Amino acid sequence: MAGGAVALGAGALALVLLPLGAVAFHAGGLSLSGPDLAALRFTLTQAALSALISVTLAVPVARALARRRFPGRGLLITLMGAPFLLPVIVAVLALVTVFGRAGWLNSLGAAVGLPPVPVYGLHGVLLAHVFLNLPLAVRMILQGWLAVPSERFRLAESLGFCPADIFRHIERPMLREVLPGALATVFAICLTSFAVALTLGGGPAATTLELAIYQAVRFEFDLSHAAGLALIQTGLGAAAALAAWHLTRESGFGAGMDRPLATRAPGGWRRAGDVLVLVLAGGFLLLPLAALVTRGLPGLADLPWSVAEAALRSITVALLSALIAVSAGLSLALAVARGGPRWLELAAVLPLAASGLVLGTGLFLLIQPVLPPPRLALPVTLLVNTLMTLPFVFRLLLPEARALEAGYGRLAASLGLRGFARLRLLVLPRLARPLGFCAGLAAALSMGDLGVIALFATGREVTLPLLVQQLMGSYRTGAAAGAALVLVSLSFALFWIFDAGGRRASPR
Numbered sequence: 001m002a003g004g005a006v007a008l009g010a011g012a013l014a015l016v017l018l019p020l021g022a023v024a025f026h027a028g029g030l031s032l033s034g035p036d037l038a039a040l041r042f043t044l045t046q047a048a049l050s051a052l053i054s055v056t057l058a059v060p061v062a063r064a065l066a067r068r069r070f071p072g073r074g075l076l077i078t079l080m081g082a083p084f085l086l087p088v089i090v091a092v093l094a095l096v097t098v099f100g101r102a103g104w105l106n107s108l109g110a111a112v113g114l115p116p117v118p119v120y121g122l123h124g125v126l127l128a129h130v131f132l133n134l135p136l137a138v139r140m141i142l143q144g145w146l147a148v149p150s151e152r153f154r155l156a157e158s159l160g161f162c163p164a165d166i167f168r169h170i171e172r173p174m175l176r177e178v179l180p181g182a183l184a185t186v187f188a189i190c191l192t193s194f195a196v197a198l199t200l201g202g203g204p205a206a207t208t209l210e211l212a213i214y215q216a217v218r219f220e221f222d223l224s225h226a227a228g229l230a231l232i233q234t235g236l237g238a239a240a241a242l243a244a245w246h247l248t249r250e251s252g253f254g255a256g257m258d259r260p261l262a263t264r265a266p267g268g269w270r271r272a273g274d275v276l277v278l279v280l281a282g283g284f285l286l287l288p289l290a291a292l293v294t295r296g297l298p299g300l301a302d303l304p305w306s307v308a309e310a311a312l313r314s315i316t317v318a319l320l321s322a323l324i325a326v327s328a329g330l331s332l333a334l335a336v337a338r339g340g341p342r343w344l345e346l347a348a349v350l351p352l353a354a355s356g357l358v359l360g361t362g363l364f365l366l367i368q369p370v371l372p373p374p375r376l377a378l379p380v381t382l383l384v385n386t387l388m389t390l391p392f393v394f395r396l397l398l399p400e401a402r403a404l405e406a407g408y409g410r411l412a413a414s415l416g417l418r419g420f421a422r423l424r425l426l427v428l429p430r431l432a433r434p435l436g437f438c439a440g441l442a443a444a445l446s447m448g449d450l451g452v453i454a455l456f457a458t459g460r461e462v463t464l465p466l467l468v469q470q471l472m473g474s475y476r477t478g479a480a481a482g483a484a485l486v487l488v489s490l491s492f493a494l495f496w497i498f499d500a501g502g503r504r505a506s507p508r
Contacts, residue, residue: 019362087448299482436502
C-alpha cells in the first residue's frame with residue numbers, strides 16, 4: 001500500500017509538473033502586449049471586486065443564519081453548498097434568464113418604461129461570481145460564528161452586553177480571523193473563471209487571462225503566446241492559493257462544552273433586518289434556478305439528438321474521473337495518516353496551484369507535435385478533471401483517515417489485517433460515508449467542467465457543458481435551457497446516488 005501511494009504521488013507530481021514545464025519551455029517571454037495587459041488588469045479587477053462584494057454581502061447573511069432559528073434553516077444552509085455542484089455554464093444561463101436583455105427583470109422594467117440593463121461585460125461577470133461564490137463565503141463565515149463557544153455568548157449576556165458590545169468584543173475579533181481567508185479563497189477561485197468570462201465577458205474589454213489563453217490556442221494558434229500567458233496565470237493562481245492557505249486561521253476563542261447557542265437573539269429592527277437579508281439572499285440564489293427550470297422544461301422538446309451523445313460522454317468522463325480521484329485520494333490520505341513521506345501531501349494538493357485550463361494548455365503543447373490534440377480530447381479532459389478534483393478529495397479524506405488510523409490502526413495490525421483484507425474489512429466500511437460524498441462531489445464537478453474540453457474538442461468530442469455553451473452562442477436559448485436542465489439534473493443525480501450510497505453503506 002505504501003509503495004502504491006508513493007507511485008501515485010510521484011505520478012500526480014509528474015502529471016502537474018510536466019505540463020507546467022511545457023508551458024515554461026514554450027513561453028515566448030513574459031513581455032505583455034497592450035491587450036495582454038488589459039486582460040491581466042481585468043482578471044485582477046474582476047477577481048478583487050468579486051471577492052470584496054461576495055464577502056461583504058456574506059457577513060450579514062452568515063450573522064442572520066448564526067443567531068436565528070426558523071423552519072427551513074437547515075435547508076437554506078444546505079443550499080449554500082450549491083456552487084460545488086452547480087455547473088458554471090448552467091449558473092450563467094440561469095442568470096441570463098433572469099437578468100439578460102430579454103430576461104425577467106428587464107421585461108418587468110420595460111413594462112414600466114425603464115431602459116434594459118445589459119448583463120454582459122464587467123457587471124455581468126461580477127453578477128455571476130457573486131451568485132456562485134456568495135454561498136461559499138457565507139458557509140466559511142458561518143463556520144467562524146459557529147466556532148465561537150456558546151459560553152462566550154452566555155457570559156456576554158450575563159454581563160449585560162448589548163448587541164454593539166457583542167459585536168465589538170466577540171464578533172469583530174472573529175471576523176478579523178475569518179474574513180482575510182475568505183477573501184483570498186474567493187479571489188483565487190475568481191482568477192480561474194473561464195466559463196464565466198467566455199459567456200458573459202462581452203468583448204475585448206472584458207477578457208481574462210484564461211480567455212486570452214483559449215483564444216491564442218483556438219483562434220490564433222500562437223502557442224508561445226498562450227504558454228507565456230499560462231505561465232503568468234500559474235503565478236497568479238499559486239500566489240492566491242498560498243495567500244488563502246496562509247490567511248486561514250484557527251479560532252482564537254478556545255474550546256467550549258459544545259452546547260448549542262441558547263441566548264436570546266436581538267429583536268426589533270435587528271430581527272427585521274435579519275429577515276430581510278435572508279429573504280433577499282434566498283431570492284437571489286433561488287430565483288435564477290427557478291427561472292432555469294421554468295425555461296428548461298419547454299426547451300426539452302427542442303433538444304437536438306446530440307444532447308444524448310454529449311450527456312453519455314459527460315457521464316462516462318465523470319464516473320471515471322470520480323473513480324480515479326477517489327481511489328488516488330484514499331491511497332494518499334491513508335499513506336499520509338500512517339506517517340508516509342510529507343511530499344505526498346504536496347503531490348495531492350499541487351494541482352490547486354494551476355488551473356485546469358493551464359494544465360490543458362501544457363498538455364496541448366506536449367501532444368501537438370505527436371498527435372492531433374482533438375484525438376485525445378476526452379482522455380485529456382478526464383486526466384485534468386481527475387487532477388483538479390484530487391485536492392478536494394484528499395483534504396476531505398485525510399482527517400477521516402487519521403481518525404481511522406488512530407482508532408483502529410493498532411488493532412488491525414495486531415490482527416494481521418493487511419492489503420486488500422484491511423481495505424475490505426476496515427477502511428471501506430468505516431470510510432463509506434466520506435467516500436460516497438467525495439465520489440459524488442468529484443462526479444458532479446467533472447460533469448459541469450467547461451475548460452479543457454473547449455480547448456481540445458471538435459464536433460465529435462463535445463461534452464454536455466460545451467454543447468450548452470455552443471447552443472447559447474448560436475442563440476438557441478430554449479434548447480440551451482433544456483440542455484442545461486439535463487446537465488444540472490444529471491450532476492445532482494450523480495452526487496445524490498454516490499452520497500446516499502455511502503451513507504447507506506456506513507455502519508455509523
